[in-house]
Amino acid sequence: MDVVKTETHPVRGSEDVVLVRQAVRARAVELGFSLVDQTKIVTAASELARNTVIYGGGGTVTIDAVTLGSRRGLRLTFLDEGPGIKDVEQAMKDGFTTGGGLGLGLSGAKRLSNDFELVSTVGQGTRVTITRWR
Amino acid sequence: MERIPILKMGEFLLVTVQVDMHDRLATTLQDDLTERIVKARAKGVLIDISSLEVIDSFIGRMLGNIAAMSRILDAQTVVVGMRPAVAITLVELGLSLPGVRTALNVERGMDLLRAALAGAPGAPADNGLDGRRQD
Numbered sequence: 001m002d003v004v005k006t007e008t009h010p011v012r013g014s015e016d017v018v019l020v021r022q023a024v025r026a027r028a029v030e031l032g033f034s035l036v037d038q039t040k041i042v043t044a045a046s047e048l049a050r051n052t053v054i055y056g057g058g059g060t061v062t063i064d065a066v067t068l069g070s071r072r073g074l075r076l077t078f079l080d081e082g083p084g085i086k087d088v089e090q091a092m093k094d095g096f097t098t099g100g101g102l103g104l105g106l107s108g109a110k111r112l113s114n115d116f117e118l119v120s121t122v123g124q125g126t127r128v129t130i131t132r133w134r
Numbered sequence: 135m136e137r138i139p140i141l142k143m144g145e146f147l148l149v150t151v152q153v154d155m156h157d158r159l160a161t162t163l164q165d166d167l168t169e170r171i172v173k174a175r176a177k178g179v180l181i182d183i184s185s186l187e188v189i190d191s192f193i194g195r196m197l198g199n200i201a202a203m204s205r206i207l208d209a210q211t212v213v214v215g216m217r218p219a220v221a222i223t224l225v226e227l228g229l230s231l232p233g234v235r236t237a238l239n240v241e242r243g244m245d246l247l248r249a250a251l252a253g254a255p256g257a258p259a260d261n262g263l264d265g266r267r268q269d
Contacts, residue, residue: 018156022154036222036223047227101191102191102195105191108226
């Protein structure tokens, strides 16, 4: 996978979640994503950005325009140095939440992406990477 | 403080969301609407989301909360104008907005509210208990 373009944004508060949505939308439009695909990746980004703020205590998102052979896609990496996730399997379940939300953030973001990877170490932080291909 | 305006039209409240809402703004709208329903003695709430390009689980939850709270306060809520791409994404996200009435556009939404008001059991007749309707 080659990275064509990359940018990193802070994800610290609820205003940043809006900025992340806008930045991801702009890159998805540049890559020629259909409206539905734009909406899916922006929505997934919104869920993950909120998780970074609420559970990770803030962090960053890196937005990469990537290519794999002839395919073009958008890869988002959300990184925080928060408390980490104790039970990843449980956290991925629909409806599970420790934060009073609907518990759809992680599972929903996964459904809205083509590739999904979650790496979390308790006490060190969490990294969630999603990719959506055009 | 930044706020989403709420307009009163007869017995209904109208809200048009035209900005990409951050979470606090959405929560403020929820609180403001609940208060206005009581103050304005509103019988219906129409929320136009045709400008919204994204609805994530937070905003989806807010819409569900508004519908539930207004129901408890004896008002109906209709959400109108959802974009097709948003609808597709919401369902895939796992959110089907249970309990939220929707209509394609403002006109149909108003029709729904009026019909609900006219057809509500015992509605037009003032039973003297709630004191909300003056006619």
